[in-house]
Amino acid sequence: MLTAVQAGAYLHHLHLYTPDPAGLASFYAEVMDMAVVDLQSGPRGGTFMLAGPGRRLILSDGPAKTLGHAGFALRDQDGLDGLCARAEAHGLAPTPIVTPLFGPGAFAVTDPDHNTIVFGLAQPEPPRRGLRGPVQHLTLATKSVRAIEGFYAEKLGFAVADRVVDATGRVTTCFMRGNHEHHNLACFLQDRAGIDHHAYEAGEWDTIRDWADRFAAHGVTLMWGPGRHGPGNNLFIFIEDPDGNWIEVSAELEVIHDRPVKEWPHEERTLNLWGRAIMRS
Ligand SMILES: [Fe+2]
Secondary structure, three states, rough: OOOOOOOOEEEEEEEEEEOOOOHHHHHHHOOOOEEEEEEEOHHOEEEEEEOOOOOOEEEEEEEOOOEEEEEEOOOOOOHHHHHOOOHHOOOOOOEEEOOOOEEOOOOEEEEOOOOOEEOOOEEOOOOOOOOOOOEEEEEEEEEEEHHHHHHHHHHHHEEEEEEOOOOOOOOOEEEEEOOEEEEEEEEOOOOEEEEEEEEEEEOOHHHHHHHHHHHHHHHOOOEEEEEEEOOOOOOEEEEEOOOOOOEEEEEEOEEOOOOOOOEEEHHHHHHHHOOOOOOOO
């Protein structure tokens, strides 16, 4: 039985639902520098699989701004077996799943907000050209940070990196990690459940500039940033896709080895050390 951290869990791909798979695929291809690598016919243009260097996205027909699943890859077969055993032992009923992006043995679990999370082993992929920015974290919106933290941290063994706590002692944000990256999964307290945003890690400031120039060339304006988050200390810019999904391009995300969990105050400065923040609650 292994924790998600021992199994080396990292965000590998996302499956988003959209009422317009073809339209959203064009956006991610052009603006997010990905290519359609597979297309399965079906309603409203079918299922699109897009890929760029380190980033993969599946788009298929469904309500806007909803998660099909998040795919977390594990370091090796022992990691996969060990995390599956842990999910089983904690009553999460891991379900075998066949997906083209993971090898045999992948399994799915469902969190308290009905988000589907798939764990598996990454498949070899051809080298891909494009702007640097592997998909790096998924942030959920939830009405119960406690329930989401309980599921991912206590049951699956993601490690809590930081929490944001308001004046009444209520946890409004929890950042969790499956490896040394400060967070590859987080949740924000909101009056709804679903996706808050997903992020690509550009690594360094100059690459954020290149992404912003790319967005400008496609007429996409920044909706937030540039700024620097307190928790994770990462530089960021945000844009919105045509469905209203928030996309973050980040750099310099903290790498954690051993340090205590930090509690941050629920205020704008926590979410943006440089200026204004988009508060979720
Ligand atoms: Fe983020």
